[in-house]
Amino acid sequence: xxxxxxxxxxxxxxxxxxxxxxxxxxxxxxxxxxxxxxxxxxxxxxxxxxxxxxxxxxxxxxxxxxxxxxxxxxxxxxxxxxxxxxxxxxxxxxxxxx
Numbered sequence: 234x235x236x237x238x239x240x241x242x243x244x245x246x247x248x249x250x251x252x253x254x255x256x257x258x259x260x261x262x263x264x265x266x267x268x269x270x271x272x273x274x275x276x277x278x279x280x281x282x283x284x285x286x287x288x289x290x291x292x293x294x295x296x297x298x299x300x301x302x303x304x305x306x307x308x309x310x311x312x313x314x315x316x317x318x319x320x321x322x323x324x325x326x327x328x329x330x331x
Contacts, residue, residue, distance in 0.1 A: 243288065248318040250278060250285065255308040257295035262306070278313045285313035 254271045256263045263271075278285040289312035297304045 243314070245316045246288070246314040248315045248322075249288070250313045250315070250319075250322060251310050252278065252313060253308060253310045255306070257293055257306045257308045259295070259297050259299075259304055259306065275311055275313070278319070281319070283315050283317055283319060285315050285319075288312050288314045 252271065252275045254275065255268065279287070291310045291312075293308045293310075295304075295306045295308075297306070
């Protein structure tokens with residue numbers, strides 16, 4: 234059984250970081266490297282200190298016709314809650330490299 238003190242409770246939430254994985258813009262598709270970096274950021278926020286908790290998820294799907302071919306793209310945004318703002322994030326919500 235997990236210790237309740239370690240888990241972020243919604244009343245304790247003081248900061249929410251939104252992490253997007255994927256993209257729905259057919260004019261600038263994500264490379265595998267960029268998508269891997271997005272997943273690594275999410276994992277870092279969920280396993281680092283302070284530990285984040287996913288409190289919401291938004292999914293967007295884009296369907297485009299390119300001639301006779303259909304292109305489907307997906308973007309998922311995770312809302313990660315923290316009891317306090319992590320040190321590696323600046324005031325615009327972007328992770329600082331390093």
